[in-house]
Amino acid sequence: MSLPVSRGFAVTAICLAAIFGSALPGLAAEPRATLALENGWRFKQASGLTGVESGAFDDASWSKVAVPHTWNRIGNEGLERSPASNNVQGIGWYRLHFKTPVSPKNARYFLQFDGVGTIAQVWLNGTYLGKHAGAFARFRFDASAAIHPSGDNLLVVQADNSLAVPGSTTQDIVPLSGDFFMFGGIYRNVSLIVTNPVHVDMLDYGGPGVYARALKIEPASAEVKVSARLKNDGLAPVATLVETVIEDAAGKVVAKDSHSVTLASQPASVEAILNVAQPRLWQGIKAPYLYHATVTLRSPKGAILDRVTQPLGLRTMRFDADKGFFLNGEHLFLKGVGLHQDRPVKGWAVSRADQEQDLDILADLGANAVRMAHYQHDQPSYDAADAKGIVVWAEIPVVNKVSFDGAPASPALTANTRQQLTELIRQNFNHPSIAVWSIGNETDNTPSKVKGPSQAGALLKGLNALAHSEDPGRSTTLADCCEVGIPPQIGRTIEGIAPRDSVVGIADTVGYNRYFGWYNGKLGDFGPMLDQAHARHPQLPMSVSEYGVGAALTQHSDDPSGGVINSRGRPHPEEFQNLYHESAWSVLKARPYIWGVYVWNMFDFSSDARLEGDLTDVNDKGLVTADRHTYKDAFYFYRANWNAAPTLHLVGRRYADRPYGVVDVKAYSNAAEAKLWLNGKELGPARCEGGVCLWPSVHLGSGANDLRASAEISGKPVSDSLRWTFSGAPGIVRIKAGDNTGYTARDGSRYGSDLYFSGGEAQAVNVPVAQRFDHADLAAGAAAPASAPVQGNAGIAISSGDPRLYDSFREGDFSYRIPVPDGRYHVTILFQEPSASAAGERMFDVAVNGKAVLQGFDIFAAAGGKLKSTDRTFDAEAKDGTLSITFHGVKGKAVASAISVVRADEAQVSR
Numbered sequence: 001m002s003l004p005v006s007r008g009f010a011v012t013a014i015c016l017a018a019i020f021g022s023a024l025p026g027l028a029a030e031p032r033a034t035l036a037l038e039n040g041w042r043f044k045q046a047s048g049l050t051g052v053e054s055g056a057f058d059d060a061s062w063s064k065v066a067v068p069h070t071w072n073r074i075g076n077e078g079l080e081r082s083p084a085s086n087n088v089q090g091i092g093w094y095r096l097h098f099k100t101p102v103s104p105k106n107a108r109y110f111l112q113f114d115g116v117g118t119i120a121q122v123w124l125n126g127t128y129l130g131k132h133a134g135a136f137a138r139f140r141f142d143a144s145a146a147i148h149p150s151g152d153n154l155l156v157v158q159a160d161n162s163l164a165v166p167g168s169t170t171q172d173i174v175p176l177s178g179d180f181f182m183f184g185g186i187y188r189n190v191s192l193i194v195t196n197p198v199h200v201d202m203l204d205y206g207g208p209g210v211y212a213r214a215l216k217i218e219p220a221s222a223e224v225k226v227s228a229r230l231k232n233d234g235l236a237p238v239a240t241l242v243e244t245v246i247e248d249a250a251g252k253v254v255a256k257d258s259h260s261v262t263l264a265s266q267p268a269s270v271e272a273i274l275n276v277a278q279p280r281l282w283q284g285i286k287a288p289y290l291y292h293a294t295v296t297l298r299s300p301k302g303a304i305l306d307r308v309t310q311p312l313g314l315r316t317m318r319f320d321a322d323k324g325f326f327l328n329g330e331h332l333f334l335k336g337v338g339l340h341q342d343r344p345v346k347g348w349a350v351s352r353a354d355q356e357q358d359l360d361i362l363a364d365l366g367a368n369a370v371r372m373a374h375y376q377h378d379q380p381s382y383d384a385a386d387a388k389g390i391v392v393w394a395e396i397p398v399v400n401k402v403s404f405d406g407a408p409a410s411p412a413l414t415a416n417t418r419q420q421l422t423e424l425i426r427q428n429f430n431h432p433s434i435a436v437w438s439i440g441n442e443t444d445n446t447p448s449k450v451k452g453p454s455q456a457g458a459l460l461k462g463l464n465a466l467a468h469s470e471d472p473g474r475s476t477t478l479a480d481c482c483e484v485g486i487p488p489q490i491g492r493t494i495e496g497i498a499p500r501d502s503v504v505g506i507a508d509t510v511g512y513n514r515y516f517g518w519y520n521g522k523l524g525d526f527g528p529m530l531d532q533a534h535a536r537h538p539q540l541p542m543s544v545s546e547y548g549v550g551a552a553l554t555q556h557s558d559d560p561s562g563g564v565i566n567s568r569g570r571p572h573p574e575e576f577q578n579l580y581h582e583s584a585w586s587v588l589k590a591r592p593y594i595w596g597v598y599v600w601n602m603f604d605f606s607s608d609a610r611l612e613g614d615l616t617d618v619n620d621k622g623l624v625t626a627d628r629h630t631y632k633d634a635f636y637f638y639r640a641n642w643n644a645a646p647t648l649h650l651v652g653r654r655y656a657d658r659p660y661g662v663v664d665v666k667a668y669s670n671a672a673e674a675k676l677w678l679n680g681k682e683l684g685p686a687r688c689e690g691g692v693c694l695w696p697s698v699h700l701g702s703g704a705n706d707l708r709a710s711a712e713i714s715g716k717p718v719s720d721s722l723r724w725t726f727s728g729a730p731g732i733v734r735i736k737a738g739d740n741t742g743y744t745a746r747d748g749s750r751y752g753s754d755l756y757f758s759g760g761e762a763q764a765v766n767v768p769v770a771q772r773f774d775h776a777d778l779a780a781g782a783a784a785p786a787s788a789p790v791q792g793n794a795g796i797a798i799s800s801g802d803p804r805l806y807d808s809f810r811e812g813d814f815s816y817r818i819p820v821p822d823g824r825y826h827v828t829i830l831f832q833e834p835s836a837s838a839a840g841e842r843m844f845d846v847a848v849n850g851k852a853v854l855q856g857f858d859i860f861a862a863a864g865g866k867l868k869s870t871d872r873t874f875d876a877e878a879k880d881g882t883l884s885i886t887f888h889g890v891k892g893k894a895v896a897s898a899i900s901v902v903r904a905d906e907a908q909v910s911r
Contacts, residue, residue, distance in 0.1 A: 053123035068349035070185035115188030136376040137423035138206035172412035175399040197234035207426030222279035232263035244272040282313030288389030313432020319541035325595035334596030336369030340605035359384040366643025385433035395438030442481035485529030511545025548600035551577035552613030556655035562754030563740025572613035640691035646713035659752030671711035731903030738762035738808035760814030830898040832869040833859040844894035
């Protein structure tokens, strides 16, 4: 029940007999009241203000806001930062007037903040209550001495999310850096909690004060220890009856204990050992059964003084270096995702419904685990994980580095990390979903300033010991950046000192953050790296704590393996994310020693260091967009592999306008096979292996093409459909070699991304655009006109003056088998010398349909220098629906920038 009070607040029922003189009919007397402080706040983002805590301060011009609230707005669609963005980090002020709920004369009052970014300083009625450093944990202040039990109260909060740099207010508060934006403000709930003088401790690092864990679980009985921290804020000792009960999911008491204790002014701890007969286990997504442990404090006359209820899940968890993770003695491969807490516009000020939706989407994916990165999340997220059976990796924000200069952590920063770890564990101790406490993420990403022990080593070892002291029943972990498989330059080597920390092995288990084929290396490096790490640490349980790539909804590739990857920029074709995850999952699922994997990330998230794909200030590695509206294709790949529910999803619906008439069609499904129809005509079945069903070389017709796939899964028919448009003609094929997304030239002719190739490597010209292109028919140093066509020997105009046609290329020995209708064609090949500094350094042969058309071709000599372009056109006959072009190096490697194939009878309408 809630009782309405002024300014939109709500107060839950509290010790009704004490407040009203007798209990109201039909209501149980509850010993606490909670007043939600949501509405009526005044806010101003400003530094340098004084006297804000005074009742005389005039805030009439300030903005009216509701809490949760953040002033920051960051992350948007498009290639430039939105004018609506606000990435200002610094001071924000909040003021609120509220009335105290009717309470007993000797009541105690506590202000609870579920999260303030990053430093909170709090005043009540002009009295300074204190400071909390850390953006992610719940904290409380005893407001009893400052509150006005009747009448108006003024609550003032200063929130400071200043960028962590040397000399800043946040220089000793983790995280010091990180690939996520630190939002400012009172971004989680605020409440006033009213208790009796005798109560469960409210100031135990924001924890519930009641902590339960199973000491032993057997089929016949589970032994559970319930500990409670108690406080008497009264003047005299009080004899108190402590009742401890465990209830099953239906509310039936299955175990109980009671004993008396006299509480004086010093905090006291009490323990009860209870036995639950025939225990039902918390078994993850299979059966997330929850008990509840309740501690009730009573006076000698039986009046309820306080009561706290916490979730209790009976389960065992262990890790094996060779066999992985075990839940209740049964092997369980943890299939998870990383999760950040922000949303567009809202930032971190998300609702309980938002948090529950995130776990619902994760469950629909088929994931059974989540890495709540890179910090402590709000309680509803852990509650939802408990209820849904999602196994949780929980962590503190020790991210990337522990100092600004590569030195070991300062005493102040060390103290802050220990505070944040203690808060994380005590506030979340009772969640059965949590499997590991993580003490750091990529702290080996920064070079050490000293030789020998790592700069983060001492800090992490202390945190590991603290985690075991706080919670002997759980394992620890950390996420490694660079120990195995990463080139030295990735760790930013500094000459004369160690390039990176040695942190693997400090925690009980380890996670590896690896992005082969994206930030470094190739897709094929993933498996060997994991095997090398396992051989290096044969006794250490190992997971993959991050892996993934970016994906833009509006950027697409005809063959994602055909172009250069621009991991930290643009474009990010969605199809490359598909290719990456298909490859990565095939590697990960085949290695039984891995205890868990975590796709990075479940959702796109805010990061003001990112200009990627088709977004700004957003990391676009999510399987789902930041607004939770669009599921990318890769989401369905994992759903087909992880979720037993029927899945059939045609891939590429956002790539609706197609440049090529002959394409592969792919679907993600957990069916054994699926059938495909094109414009109502059945094309036949395809077997679905590893969640992938493939129909190769499907011929699209000009104009609209309707595709429909169907399958039967577990006796149920499923189907999916999409429409593609082919705006070209079968007799015109233009390929931009080495490019991942294609390009429409200045003259309007459309070049698709690299396709139909075999061999060679995609490359890009890595020089400023202004220096890249000086076509052979232009004067040296002259600017290229809007169109500078060169006439090929077949009379076809090619936009050779268009620099974008030459900024990528395929290099090596390679060939193209281009599907076209039989007939006579004009084949034009666009060339540019990317690196040779003199004639004769690069020479190669070109053959069309096996006939040599260029021998010992030297681009440098033909074009007149490096980064100058030249084109060659040849006539050729396509037979059996194919035209082949072969490139072979004579001295050095062959290169080609683009290819245009136009049937002779379409040459005049070839744009």
